[in-house]
Amino acid sequence: MRQLVSILDGNTFLVSDRRGDIEPSYDFPTGLFSFDTRFLSTWVLTLDGERLHALSVDDSESYRTKFFLAPGEPTHYLDAKASVIRSREIVGSFEEELTVLNHLGAEVECTLRIEMAADFADLFEIKNARQKRGRTTITVGENELRLSYRREAFHRETVVSTTEPAQVDDTGMTFRVRIARNGTWTTRLHVSSVVFGARGEDIRATLPYGGSRSADAIRAEQQELIDRAPKLGCDCEPLAGAYRRSLNDLAALRYESIALGVRLIAAGLPWFMTLFGRDSIITSLQVLPFLPELVPPTILMLAGLQGQRVDDFRDEEPGKILHELRYGETAGFEEQPHSPYYGSADSTPLFIILIDEYERWTGDAALVRRLESQVRKALEWIDTYGDLLGTGYLWYQTRNPETGLQNQCWKDSWDAISYADGELPGFPRATCELQGYAYDAKIRAARLARNFWNDPEFADELERQAADLKQRFDRDFWISDRGHYALALDADGRQVDALTSNIGHLLWSGIVDESRAGKVVEHLLGPRLFSGWGVRTLAADEGRYNPIGYHVGTVWPFDNSIIAWGLWRYGFREEAGLICERMLAASRYFEGRLPEAFAGYARDLTDYPVEYPTACSPQAWSTGTPLLLLRVMLGLEPQGEHLIIDPAVPPGMGRLELLDIPGRWGTVDALGRSRDPEDQPGNG
Structure with missing residues (x-):
C-alpha cells in the first residue's frame, strides 16, 4: 500500500x-x-x-x-x-x-x-x-x-x-x-x-x-488527449492496465513553461516537476508512436535554450543541450546553477536523435529545416567541447566542482560509475553509452543533411566519422576476457570494467559490432544482470552492487525499455519479449504505474518487485515505458511513407491490437498474437 x-x-x-x-x-x-x-x-x-x-x-x-x-x-x-x-x-x-x-x-x-x-x-x-x-x-x-x-x-x-x-x-x-x-x-x-x-x-x-x-475542464482536457491515442485491445490485463495508467499519467504530467507558455512533459513527481533534457527526450521517443503532437514543444524548448557561451557555473558550452531547468529561489539567486543547468553529456546527441526520429514518424520536414542550425551546433559540440581529451570520444567533467554534477550520464549519482572492484575512476570519464548516442546522432544527422539540408558532402563526412567511431569503440571498449563492453574509459584510457545495463543502450544505438551482439545479450539476460523482473543497473557480483542502491543494482523500467528496443534492433525478438513480459508483470504490483526504479532482488527471492523507498511516481520515462514496450512487441518501425509492422508477441500474452497509430501515413492498425506451444502446428 x-x-x-x-x-x-x-x-x-x-x-x-x-x-x-x-x-x-x-x-x-x-x-x-x-x-x-x-x-x-x-x-x-x-x-x-x-x-x-x-x-x-x-x-x-x-x-x-x-x-x-x-x-x-x-x-x-x-x-x-x-x-x-x-x-x-x-x-x-x-x-x-x-x-x-x-x-x-x-x-x-x-x-x-x-x-x-x-x-x-x-x-x-x-x-x-x-x-x-x-x-x-x-x-x-x-x-x-x-x-x-x-x-x-x-x-x-x-x-x-x-x-x-x-x-x-x-x-x-x-x-x-x-x-x-x-x-x-x-x-x-x-x-x-x-x-x-x-x-x-x-x-x-x-x-x-x-x-x-x-x-470538468481539467477532465475534458485530459480525456481529449487520451482519446487521441491509439486504442489498445489485448488479452493481457497487465498490459491493458499499464497502458491506461500511462496515458492518464502523461496527461497529468504536462506543465506550463513560463518561457514559452506551452505544455511540456515534466520529468516526475515530486522531485522533477520540470523540464529535463535527457528525461524529456527519452520520454518523447517513447510516446512518439502514440501522441506525436506532445513532442514538438519539447524539441523547440530545448533548441531555444541551447548553450550559447562558456559558463563554468552552469556547465554551459556553445551547442550543448540543457540538463535541467528550475524556477525556484536557489536558482534565482545562483546558489544552484539550474537556470538552466547544462550538466549532462548525453542530452546533446539525444536531441539530434529525437529530431530525426520525430521526422521519420511525422514527416514534419519544416521542423527539421527550421532547426538545421541547432543540430549543426550540437554536432559541433560533440566534436569539440564534448571531446575533452581530443581522442574522438565523448567525455564529461563538470566545470563547477562545488555545485555541478560529477556524473553527467543518465546514471548521475556520485557512485554510479565504478570499476568492477568498486573503486571510482577519476575525471574526465567517457561512458560507453555516450559513444553509442554520438554514433547514432551522426548517422541520423547524415540522413537529415542529405534529405533536407541539401548538403550531401556533410552527410558523407558524418557517416565516415560514425564508421570510424564504431571501429575505434569496439577496439577500445571491448573487454576480451570478459566478453562485454567496458562501462567507461578513464582519463588514462583504461577500461572501467564493471558490468552494467549501459551495454543495452549500445544495442539501441547500433554501435555494437554484429559479432559481439550475442555475448552482450547473454550478459543482459544472465543471472548477474537480470533479476527476473528486469535488467539491473549493476551486476550482482560487482564491488558496489546494492539491490536498493540508486544506480548500483536497482531495476529502472525506462532503462529496460531502451534495452528491449536495442534487443529488437539486433533481431533478438524473443529476448526483447522476455523483458517486455517481465516489466508488464512487475507493473501489476504497482497498480499499473511503473515507478522510477525498484529493487534489484532476484525474483525467486522476493516473489514480487520490492519498492525503492524514494522512487518518483509517476515519472515520465517510466510512464512511457509500457508504450515503448508495446512498440517493440508489435515491431513498429517507420520506413519512408509507410509503417512496418512485424509483431513478436511474448508467449502467454495472446492477442494485441493497436488501432489508429498516427504518423505520416495517416493512421494504421497493428495486430499481433503470441505463438504459444499449444498454437503450434500439430498440437491440440
Whole structure:
C-alpha cells in the first residue's frame, strides 16, 4: 500500500500522507508545490484534538482525491461517533472541502482544527535541509490567513480562505461547530499559491492554464488527449492496465513553461516537476508512436535554450543541450546553477536523435529545416567541447566542482560509475553509452543533411566519422576476457570494467559490432544482470552492487525499455519479449504505474518487485515505458511513407491490437498474437 498520496495539475502538485496531512519532511517531500517552491509545509487536521486515520482513499483521478477518515487510532472494532470526508483537488489553485458527519442520534458540538504553515522551501533546500535567507510574514484576516515570503525581488505568497466562519491565528484555523443529529457540517478551503514576477505581477495568472479551472475542464482536457491515442485491445490485463495508467499519467504530467507558455512533459513527481533534457527526450521517443503532437514543444524548448557561451557555473558550452531547468529561489539567486543547468553529456546527441526520429514518424520536414542550425551546433559540440581529451570520444567533467554534477550520464549519482572492484575512476570519464548516442546522432544527422539540408558532402563526412567511431569503440571498449563492453574509459584510457545495463543502450544505438551482439545479450539476460523482473543497473557480483542502491543494482523500467528496443534492433525478438513480459508483470504490483526504479532482488527471492523507498511516481520515462514496450512487441518501425509492422508477441500474452497509430501515413492498425506451444502446428 502506498503511504503517500499525490494530486497534480499543470505547475502545481500536492503530496500528503494517507490521512491527507502534510508535515515538514526532509526525507521525502510532502506539501503543496508550485514552480519549485513549497507553499504549504504543514496542513494537519484534528477533530476534538485527535488526529484522524484513513478508512479509505479514492485517488483514481490525478487532480483530485477523497479521504474517508475517522478520529483516533484504528482498532479491530471501531464504533466512531463521527467521521470526516476530506475532498481535495488541484484546479489551478488548491481546494479542500471538509465534511464532518455526526453518527449519533443527538446534536453534538465539536472542534475542528487545521494547523497551517508555509516554509516556502525550494526543492533543493528540502533535499539539503538549508535554512531560509528571506523573511516570512503572517497576516491574519477575517476567515483568511496570508503567509508571505520575501527575499529581495523574490516574492511568494500562500493565501488560505474558508467559506465558514473560523477562528484564525498565526498557525491555522479553528472551527467550533454544532451538528444536528445524524447531520453534517461542511466548509470549503481555498489555497492560492502566488508567484510574483519582477514587476509584482502574478506569473501564474499570465499563463494560459495558470488560473483556476473547473474540474470538468481539467477532465475534458485530459480525456481529449487520451482519446487521441491509439486504442489498445489485448488479452493481457497487465498490459491493458499499464497502458491506461500511462496515458492518464502523461496527461497529468504536462506543465506550463513560463518561457514559452506551452505544455511540456515534466520529468516526475515530486522531485522533477520540470523540464529535463535527457528525461524529456527519452520520454518523447517513447510516446512518439502514440501522441506525436506532445513532442514538438519539447524539441523547440530545448533548441531555444541551447548553450550559447562558456559558463563554468552552469556547465554551459556553445551547442550543448540543457540538463535541467528550475524556477525556484536557489536558482534565482545562483546558489544552484539550474537556470538552466547544462550538466549532462548525453542530452546533446539525444536531441539530434529525437529530431530525426520525430521526422521519420511525422514527416514534419519544416521542423527539421527550421532547426538545421541547432543540430549543426550540437554536432559541433560533440566534436569539440564534448571531446575533452581530443581522442574522438565523448567525455564529461563538470566545470563547477562545488555545485555541478560529477556524473553527467543518465546514471548521475556520485557512485554510479565504478570499476568492477568498486573503486571510482577519476575525471574526465567517457561512458560507453555516450559513444553509442554520438554514433547514432551522426548517422541520423547524415540522413537529415542529405534529405533536407541539401548538403550531401556533410552527410558523407558524418557517416565516415560514425564508421570510424564504431571501429575505434569496439577496439577500445571491448573487454576480451570478459566478453562485454567496458562501462567507461578513464582519463588514462583504461577500461572501467564493471558490468552494467549501459551495454543495452549500445544495442539501441547500433554501435555494437554484429559479432559481439550475442555475448552482450547473454550478459543482459544472465543471472548477474537480470533479476527476473528486469535488467539491473549493476551486476550482482560487482564491488558496489546494492539491490536498493540508486544506480548500483536497482531495476529502472525506462532503462529496460531502451534495452528491449536495442534487443529488437539486433533481431533478438524473443529476448526483447522476455523483458517486455517481465516489466508488464512487475507493473501489476504497482497498480499499473511503473515507478522510477525498484529493487534489484532476484525474483525467486522476493516473489514480487520490492519498492525503492524514494522512487518518483509517476515519472515520465517510466510512464512511457509500457508504450515503448508495446512498440517493440508489435515491431513498429517507420520506413519512408509507410509503417512496418512485424509483431513478436511474448508467449502467454495472446492477442494485441493497436488501432489508429498516427504518423505520416495517416493512421494504421497493428495486430499481433503470441505463438504459444499449444498454437503450434500439430498440437491440440
